[in-house]
Amino acid sequence: MNIAFIGFGKVAFYLSKLIDGENINIITSAENRSDNTVELINKSDVEVYDTFKEAVEISDITVSLNSPSSALKVAHKYKDYCSGIYLDLNNISPETSIKISQLYDNFVDGAIIGKIDSLNPILYLAGEKAGDLLFLNDFLKVNIISNNIGDASKLKLLRSTYTKSLSALLIECTNLARKYCLDEEFFDILSLTEGDDFKEKSLSRINNTLNASKRKKDELEEIISYFDDDLIMVKAAHEKLSRL
Ligand SMILES: NC(=O)c1ccc[n+]([C@@H]2O[C@H](COP(=O)([O-])OP(=O)(O)OC[C@H]3O[C@@H](n4cnc5c(N)ncnc54)[C@H](OP(=O)(O)O)[C@@H]3O)[C@@H](O)[C@H]2O)c1
Numbered sequence: 001m002n003i004a005f006i007g008f009g010k011v012a013f014y015l016s017k018l019i020d021g022e023n024i025n026i027i028t029s030a031e032n033r034s035d036n037t038v039e040l041i042n043k044s045d046v047e048v049y050d051t052f053k054e055a056v057e058i059s060d061i062t063v064s065l066n067s068p069s070s071a072l073k074v075a076h077k078y079k080d081y082c083s084g085i086y087l088d089l090n091n092i093s094p095e096t097s098i099k100i101s102q103l104y105d106n107f108v109d110g111a112i113i114g115k116i117d118s119l120n121p122i123l124y125l126a127g128e129k130a131g132d133l134l135f136l137n138d139f140l141k142v143n144i145i146s147n148n149i150g151d152a153s154k155l156k157l158l159r160s161t162y163t164k165s166l167s168a169l170l171i172e173c174t175n176l177a178r179k180y181c182l183d184e185e186f187f188d189i190l191s192l193t194e195g196d197d198f199k200e201k202s203l204s205r206i207n208n209t210l211n212a213s214k215r216k217k218d219e220l221e222e223i224i225s226y227f228d229d230d231l232i233m234v235k236a237a238h239e240k241l242s243r244l
Pocket residue numbers: 006007008009010011012032033034035036037065066067068070074089090091092111112113115116
């Protein structure tokens with residue numbers, strides 16, 4: 001079975017290591033790609049075609065793993081070459097998932113939950129054809145949510161609603177505790193109820209947020225616009241990240 005990856009960045013690199021079956025051939029292309037991507041491809045044991053079109057054409061499954069902003073454009077570009085399943089794993093909105101599903105007969109809406117380099121990420125899938133990808137369970141945990149395109153993307157947004165708002169709150173509380181020179185004690189007392197690894201996890205969450213505050217702020221904007229609900233906490237988190 002051939003599986004084509006459109007885009008070969010961090011996620012594709014780790015996924016290609018995980019999906020390592022005897023009868024599975026991961027293929028991609030370095031067409032117009034950066035040195036970073038070429039380096040990742042060279043470090044992997046994947047088959048490389050001159051163009052993405054060729055790779056898609058001979059594949060049973062095409063996986064789109066490039067970027068949220070290019071996902072729709074990429075879907076348009078390869079729609080006439082994909083006769084198998086088209087799985088989108090970009091962090092796109094449910095609306096974009098639905099738009100892409102209209103281009104393909106066999107579209108599956110997917111979301112990777114958990115760190116891709118942790119070796120135990122979970123793949124959430126939605127769509128009528130999701131069952132055809134259950135064989136991936138041999139390589140990583142696969143959960144089928146429903147037949148409704150957009151549900152996997154929606155679940156990912158819901159998760160971000162919590163994690164990104166929490167990160168903004170953690171930044172605020174930690175800075176306050178530091179101001180009063182009580183940060184060690186602050187983490188100690190919270191660890192009593194939140195678990196021994198609370199400090200380590202919180203500091204990692206804070207660092208990740210500070211290092212990618214613009215992207216996280218943009219994602220919160222997408223959440224606010226998509227859910228169109230009375231999201232007071234999310235809006236506050238968005239304001240907090242805007243001021244960093
Ligand atoms: N990182 C995560 O933990 C994570 C988790 C879940 C989902 N995702 C989603 O997975 C996708 C990939 O993430 P990543 O972290 O692997 O990103 P990344 O490291 O930036 O890799 C993106 C890859 O896509 C390529 N690409 C960009 N535009 C393309 C196009 N038009 N045609 C073909 N290839 C193209 C890039 O090539 P160049 O190097 O030439 O630009 C690069 O190889 C994103 O949509 C992200 O939202 C990421």
